[in-house]
Amino acid sequence: MGEYIVEMHGITKRFPGVLALNDVQFKLRPGTVHSLMGENGAGKSTLMKILAGVYVLDEGQITIEGVPTSITSPRDGLVHGISMIHQELAFIPELTAAENIFLNRELRNKVGLVSKKHMVEETQKVFDRWNININPASRMKDLSVAQAQMVEIAKAIAFGSKIIIMDEPTSAITEREVARLHDMIRQLRAAGTAIIYITHKMDEVFAISDEITVFRDGTWVATEPASKMDRNSLISLMVGRELTQLFPKSEAKIGEVILEVEHLNRGNHVKDVSFSVRRGEILGFAGLMGSGRTEVLETVFGIHAAESGTIKVNGKEVKIREPHQAIAAGLGLLTEDRKKTGIMGVLSVRDNMSVAALPKFTIGGFLRKRLIEKECEDQRQSLALKTPSLNQLIQNLSGGNQQKVLLSRWLLTDPDILIIDEPTRGIDVGAKSEIHRLMSELAKQGKAIIMVSSEMPEILGMSDRVVVMCDGRLVGEISRADATQENIMELATRFSEEIAVA
Amino acid sequence: MSNQPPTTTSLQVITKGIDWAAFVRKYMIIGILILFVIALAILTGGNSVQPVNLVNVIRQVSAIGIIGVGMTFVIITLGIDLSVGSILGLSAVVAASLVQIPTGSLVKFAGIDLPVIVGILAGLGVGALAGFVNGLLISRFRLAPFIATLGMMSIARGFAYIYTGDGRPFSNLKPEYNYLGQGYLFNDPNTPLSGIPLPVVLFIGVAIIATVLLGYTKFGRYVYAIGGNETAARVSGISIPKITLIIYTMSGLLAGLAGILWSARTGSGNSTLGQGIELDAITATIIGGTSFKGGIGSIWGTVVGALLIGVINNGLDLLGVSPFWQIVVKGGIIILAIIIDERKNAKKA
Ligand SMILES: Nc1ncnc2c1ncn2[C@@H]1O[C@H](COP(=O)(O)OP(=O)(O)OP(=O)(O)O)[C@@H](O)[C@H]1O
Ligand SMILES: [Mg+2]
Numbered sequence: 001m002g003e004y005i006v007e008m009h010g011i012t013k014r015f016p017g018v019l020a021l022n023d024v025q026f027k028l029r030p031g032t033v034h035s036l037m038g039e040n041g042a043g044k045s046t047l048m049k050i051l052a053g054v055y056v057l058d059e060g061q062i063t064i065e066g067v068p069t070s071i072t073s074p075r076d077g078l079v080h081g082i083s084m085i086h087q088e089l090a091f092i093p094e095l096t097a098a099e100n101i102f103l104n105r106e107l108r109n110k111v112g113l114v115s116k117k118h119m120v121e122e123t124q125k126v127f128d129r130w131n132i133n134i135n136p137a138s139r140m141k142d143l144s145v146a147q148a149q150m151v152e153i154a155k156a157i158a159f160g161s162k163i164i165i166m167d168e169p170t171s172a173i174t175e176r177e178v179a180r181l182h183d184m185i186r187q188l189r190a191a192g193t194a195i196i197y198i199t200h201k202m203d204e205v206f207a208i209s210d211e212i213t214v215f216r217d218g219t220w221v222a223t224e225p226a227s228k229m230d231r232n233s234l235i236s237l238m239v240g241r242e243l244t245q246l247f248p249k250s251e252a253k254i255g256e257v258i259l260e261v262e263h264l265n266r267g268n269h270v271k272d273v274s275f276s277v278r279r280g281e282i283l284g285f286a287g288l289m290g291s292g293r294t295e296v297l298e299t300v301f302g303i304h305a306a307e308s309g310t311i312k313v314n315g316k317e318v319k320i321r322e323p324h325q326a327i328a329a330g331l332g333l334l335t336e337d338r339k340k341t342g343i344m345g346v347l348s349v350r351d352n353m354s355v356a357a358l359p360k361f362t363i364g365g366f367l368r369k370r371l372i373e374k375e376c377e378d379q380r381q382s383l384a385l386k387t388p389s390l391n392q393l394i395q396n397l398s399g400g401n402q403q404k405v406l407l408s409r410w411l412l413t414d415p416d417i418l419i420i421d422e423p424t425r426g427i428d429v430g431a432k433s434e435i436h437r438l439m440s441e442l443a444k445q446g447k448a449i450i451m452v453s454s455e456m457p458e459i460l461g462m463s464d465r466v467v468v469m470c471d472g473r474l475v476g477e478i479s480r481a482d483a484t485q486e487n488i489m490e491l492a493t494r495f496s497e498e499i500a501v502a
Numbered sequence: 503m504s505n506q507p508p509t510t511t512s513l514q515v516i517t518k519g520i521d522w523a524a525f526v527r528k529y530m531i532i533g534i535l536i537l538f539v540i541a542l543a544i545l546t547g548g549n550s551v552q553p554v555n556l557v558n559v560i561r562q563v564s565a566i567g568i569i570g571v572g573m574t575f576v577i578i579t580l581g582i583d584l585s586v587g588s589i590l591g592l593s594a595v596v597a598a599s600l601v602q603i604p605t606g607s608l609v610k611f612a613g614i615d616l617p618v619i620v621g622i623l624a625g626l627g628v629g630a631l632a633g634f635v636n637g638l639l640i641s642r643f644r645l646a647p648f649i650a651t652l653g654m655m656s657i658a659r660g661f662a663y664i665y666t667g668d669g670r671p672f673s674n675l676k677p678e679y680n681y682l683g684q685g686y687l688f689n690d691p692n693t694p695l696s697g698i699p700l701p702v703v704l705f706i707g708v709a710i711i712a713t714v715l716l717g718y719t720k721f722g723r724y725v726y727a728i729g730g731n732e733t734a735a736r737v738s739g740i741s742i743p744k745i746t747l748i749i750y751t752m753s754g755l756l757a758g759l760a761g762i763l764w765s766a767r768t769g770s771g772n773s774t775l776g777q778g779i780e781l782d783a784i785t786a787t788i789i790g791g792t793s794f795k796g797g798i799g800s801i802w803g804t805v806v807g808a809l810l811i812g813v814i815n816n817g818l819d820l821l822g823v824s825p826f827w828q829i830v831v832k833g834g835i836i837i838l839a840i841i842i843d844e845r846k847n848a849k850k851a
Contacts, residue, residue, distance in 0.1 A: 343734065409738065
């Protein structure tokens with residue numbers, strides 16, 4: 001066995017209309033954490049899916065522990081000790097954690113029947129050893145994203161994977177959970193496991209990686225020890241240019257109040273919440289995950305029914321019980337969970353983009369196809385969307401590009417009040433500053449923007465005013481001038497001392 | 503190891519041209535239809551491709567096709583409508599009872615002479631009403647489509663039996679009514695059986711309207727969106743209950759239309775009419791490329807699917823295969839179609 005546990009050479013992968021990977025290389029040393037960086041659609045997930053056997057390469061060689069190996073199915077991947085935790089977690093929601101771990105490798109009793117008891121016991125052992133605090137008998141659908149991820153990792157460890165691929169594992173979990181994940185990664189590394197780590201979060205890369213490989217547009221750009229790179233050099237390798245300003249917030253004229261929410265209530269997640277937002281203003285919603293930020297805004301938008309409370313738009317009270325009423329009142333909401341409430345996978349990019357704005361795009365119920373084409377094409381160019389055509393199925397786009405399509409969906413409705421829940425989740429640095437610039441631009445046009453974000457720099461960099469939630473309540477409001485990481489965090493954790501901040 | 507970034511910006515190469523694999527997958531069904539037609543032509547010594555026989559085949563599948571069109575909308579939204587056969591039967595008896603020649607024997611409404619259009623509208627209305635109830639059960643009472651329409655399947659059939667009372671079909675229908683099922687468009691009076699049978703004309707009309715609805719209207723986009731991801735569709739401002747109601751009402755209405763055509767063709771309204779046709783319509787829809795996973799489907803696919811079923815049935819008839827075997831073959835076809843659908847989707851995931 002040589003220096004590397006995995007060597008990939010000359011890898012090329014084509015999809016209809018797309019050259020996803022063009023003659024790329026990737027080498028992984030055992031017992032290290034190797035980060036894979038690149039813009040949305042650079043080919044990171046594709047390369048990893050090839051290694052895990054989800055896709056089959058068109059050209060190139062894979063060598064594992066010095067032996068040329070062909071990997072043509074996920075089974076092959078597992079046989080060679082490769083596990084992948086996918087960008088869009090894939091598990092069967094009705095199964096228990098234990099059943100998920102032993103999926104296709106069920107433990108059986110003497111009679112040959114699947115033994116749930118045995119599987120739960122074995123899972124408990126793994127969980128105990130790795131300090132995972134989850135009941136093996138709980139159903140996957142009842143777990144949080146972070147917990148589900150832990151189960152997927154446990155699954156990889158339980159079967160002695162030597163190589164674990166994590167594709168954007170931290171895009172939907174809290175900082176504390178990130179810290180927990182990183183601890184686990186370090187333990188695994190110490191035990192000799194090689195980890196491939198994909199993220200768009202710069203601070204994480206430098207916190208965890210030994211080596212960094214950068215891709216751009218399906219080509220390999222560089223592989224370097226992490227210690228030899230810094231944030232700026234990494235970004236310029238990824239984007240191919242210097243990024244001047246990370247948060248291009250420009251001053252907008254703040255106008256009259258456009259949305260007022262008063263005494264909104266819904267179950268445990270929304271307790272007597274009141275706030276307002278003005279034209280030209282970007283209002284940041286900060287708080288820990290689970291503090292009720294998403295629930296408040298989804299209730300305002302009519303996704304969930306409010307138990308009580310009033311909503312006024314332009315000073316007039318509006319009844320919002322369904323999203324279409326919210327849209328009619330001039331609201332738009334880019335939801336948090338891309339897969340569950342965002343994309344329509346088997347539909348085209350065009351259909352996904354235009355769906356919310358269709359009432360605008362029709363005459364007497366008939367589609368104005370040329371207008372739709374033009375508006376979608378404009379969006380595609382202004383957001384630098386990477387897709388061979390608007391006919392492409394959205395499920396074939398990279399995660400970050402899917403997010404851009406969903407943003408376009410709401411931009412096309414031209415809302416007065418745009419609510420964005422985690423605007424830059426899974427979006428690369430370049431596109432991130434593009435989206436931030438766009439938010440500034442919209443504010444300048446006199447629109448109100450409400451932004452939920454778990455990224456502190458984003459909250460601090462973009463908000464004119466920050467409201468902080470904790471445990472279903474709105475616990476404080478801080479102006480842009482006064483907002484700091486510390487005072488926001490203090491408010492966010494005020495009710496529950498036990499929720500330590502990472 | 504070099505760490506110089508490439509000097510020229512390597513733009514992602516967008517290869518031009520058509521995705522042939524997808525193309526073949528999409529239009530395979532037409533190839534299969536042509537293959538079957540040719541094979542049967544050879545096996546039957548050319549009998550099967552006589553114009554009269556071909557027209558006959560299309561006429562036979564027009565009911566399946568009309569219902570299949572409604573089923574396409576339903577299945578694209580991840581639904582199913584099992585009640586279409588029963589609704590067909592109910593509409594047929596209601597319509598027939600109102601267009602009997604009032605002076606004949608065994609007349610439901612003896613002595614009452616209504617214009618034929620009343621019978622037709624009543625038949626369509628009953629179908630639409632039953633479909634509307636399906637839609638209500640699904641959208642307001644949140645029943646699974648399978649359950650709601652299974653219930654309606656039994657209810658509508660029950661009403662059809664009750665309505666006929668002694669179970670004897672309503673016959674002796676007015677000729678204007680029968681003309682709907684037996685007449686021809688572009689008929690040359692000198693050549694009998696020339697022209698296009700009216701059921702076929704209506705089938706084509708329905709298919710064209712549905713194609714426009716599905717492909718060129720907001721409603722059509724909404725149908726696909728709901729099938730693609732219902733939650734996302736709702737968040738995007740689509741009223742799911744409204745669209746659901748329209749779709750199931752339409753499916754019922756089309757089943758009613760099929761019932762009228764069928765009773766007009768046979769000259770009698772029989773309460774057992776349309777039994778099992780839901781399976782044929784579902785089969786036509788699925789082999790036509792509509793996916794049980796939702797969000798995918800086309801009207802032309804369903805039309806070709808219906809023709810394929812017709813050609814196979816007709817071929818087996820001409821070859822003298824027993825009708826019992828034909829039922830077995832039909833079952834096999836639907837299973838095969840679903841396996842292909844699963845495969846297609848597995849590839850994409
Ligand atoms: N199944 C597929 N069919 C067609 N094109 C695909 C498919 N999977 C990926 N692609 C294309 O290949 C390219 C690389 O995608 P990939 O998912 O690897 O990007 P990524 O680097 O992981 O991006 P992100 O950071 O947004 O997740 C993209 O242009 C994408 O649209
Ligand atoms: Mg990716």
